[in-house]
Amino acid sequence: MPFQALGLVPALTKAAADLGFTTPTPIQTEAIPVILEGKDVLGTAQTGSGKTAAYALPLLQRLQQQKTASNRRVGALVLVPTRELAAQVGEMVRQFALHLEPRPKVAVAFGGVSINPQMMALRGGADIMVGTPGRLLDLVSQNALKLDAVQLLVLDEADRLLDLGFADELQRLLALLPRQRQNLFFSATFPPDVQALANELLHDAVRIEVMDAACETGAASPPLVVQRLIEVDADRRVQLLRHLMKEGQWERVLVFVATQYAAERVAAKLHHGDIYATSFHGGLSQGARKQALKEFKEKRWDVVVTTDLAARGIDIAQLPVVVNFDLPRSAVDHVHRIGRTGRAGEGGLAISFVTAEADAHWRLIEKRQGMSLPREQIPGFEPQQLAPPPAPGGGGIKGKRPSKKDKLRAAAAATGSKSP
Structure with a gap:
């Protein structure tokens, strides 16, 4: 099945072909039409299966269709857990958008580097924002970024972003977003506790799995x-x-x-x-x-x-x-x-x-x-x-010792049990 059959516009199928995407992978085949319909998605697929293209291509088309004459307010927010992934996703989105008219502005932000160039890049706004939660909150606090017009939210490596290590930052970011939005959560693994939290944030989501069901608990490996x-x-x-x-x-x-x-x-x-x-x-x-x-x-x-x-x-x-x-x-x-x-x-x-x-x-x-x-x-x-x-x-078996996440959960439980 070619990309054209999935409902993508010619500008996006051309960009995909330029990057060597000739035949959609299973996750792309199933996710792209559903995302184009405006539905929330929880997508589980093995590593290396093309999940980024599965959400980036329809995200660009949805944003283009919904675009108004407003002043480049952020329409799509892509959250990732690491700097390297932020840079990689941002570059891929830019490549996919090359033939769109008008071409959307894509901004990327992550910590570990000076915030000033990232603030300068946001002058005039951005259509798509890709970044790590901590740095995005820094930009918000500096009044360099506003998220009140976000129409599409993507969590890439969603299980990592939904665990306790990112919980506080994620909740603070979600509070800045409009309640009415499309949510796209993608990962190779969705352990049951993380999946339960994801379900609370999604609205009538279409669940897409193109792997063995054991992946929900982290039990699968790429078939090759x-x-x-x-x-x-x-x-x-x-x-x-x-x-x-x-x-x-x-x-x-x-x-x-x-x-x-x-x-x-x-x-x-x-x-x-x-x-x-x-x-x-x-x-x-x-x-x-x-x-x-x-x-x-x-x-x-x-x-x-x-x-x-x-x-x-x-x-x-x-x-x-x-x-x-x-x-x-x-x-x-x-x-x-x-x-x-x-x-x-x-x-x-x-x-x-x-x-x-x-x-x-x-x-x-x-x-x-x-x-x-x-x-x-x-x-x-x-x-x-x-x-x-x-x-x-x-206690001597690695994996049974309390992890940082376990300790944070215990501390939170202890705090919640205290009488006011």
């Missing part, structure tokens, strides 16, 4: 991604990674670790072993993050060692391998991590290292994902360490 689980001692993971890279002749690898410190340390060890590696994490300046990502996409780095900052939304074309050097905290994070490979119909490989200490946590991830991977041992790297005995109450 081959997963491997390798047992190894913690102190031999770097050597094993170098061995696998040499044996597999991998040209580019995205390696996930748990902390910023680990990202720096592992990248330094790989670099010392003659592998062109760099780190990517939230402690770097925005300029350094942008440069590292750009160079990795250009294949100037063999390895980027990253935290979960790179687990969501970032699109790296034809990335062959993802490695969980440290296991992700949750099953949902696992889905998003391995979704960086196997995108847009390409195959991919996702390898997880499991140490004796992390064995119980991996079993928890497997249980929540409803899967069981065969365990491998690589000759010369057979593990020697034994799993520690379980701590009383399960």
Whole structure:
């Protein structure tokens, strides 16, 4: 089915073709006509399935049809959780809008950089605003941005934006929007608690799922991604990674670790072993993050060692391998991590290292994902360490310890239980 059959105007189908979008993906086929009808949408689709185009193309058409002669007041607001995703979405929306007349003005805003250029870019207003919640609130407080005319609201990576970490900022932004608007929520995962909150914000939403129903709990992986689980001692993971890279002749690898410190340390060890590696994490300046990502996409780095900052939304074309050097905290994070490979119909490989200490946590991830991977041992790297005995109450199992979100929920519950 061509894009024209979905009801898009020629200017948008031409822009899509210019960007290599010739045949709609399943999420695009199902979502675009519904969005053009003005309905709220809750869309669930695997990573790399074209969710951005699924909402950006009809959003542009809806905005063009509803456009009035008013002074470039923000008509569409796209909220994203990270700076990198904000920049990526903003650029894609601009590319899709190239042939529209008049061409809509797209503004992008995120933290970690000076607010002044973003305020200057908003002079004269903007038709479409793409940004992270915190920076958008900063712009509102500086009277550089008004959101009282927003007709379409998009939450990209909606499950992340709806969890407790963004709850306060999201509620403050929602209070600035008109009550009558179209809402589009998209993500690869919608855990039940997040989905319940999403349902409260949506109005008679059309629910679109183009994946296994297990994805609602974070239990799916892209169908073209081959997963491997390798047992190894913690102190031999770097050597094993170098061995696998040499044996597999991998040209580019995205390696996930748990902390910023680990990202720096592992990248330094790989670099010392003659592998062109760099780190990517939230402690770097925005300029350094942008440069590292750009160079990795250009294949100037063999390895980027990253935290979960790179687990969501970032699109790296034809990335062959993802490695969980440290296991992700949750099953949902696992889905998003391995979704960086196997995108847009390409195959991919996702390898997880499991140490004796992390064995119980991996079993928890497997249980929540409803899967069981065969365990491998690589000759010369057979593990020697034994799993520690379980701590009383399960406190020693990563994933059962209270997370930051759990602690915030407990604090909120405690505050709410206090008598006035």
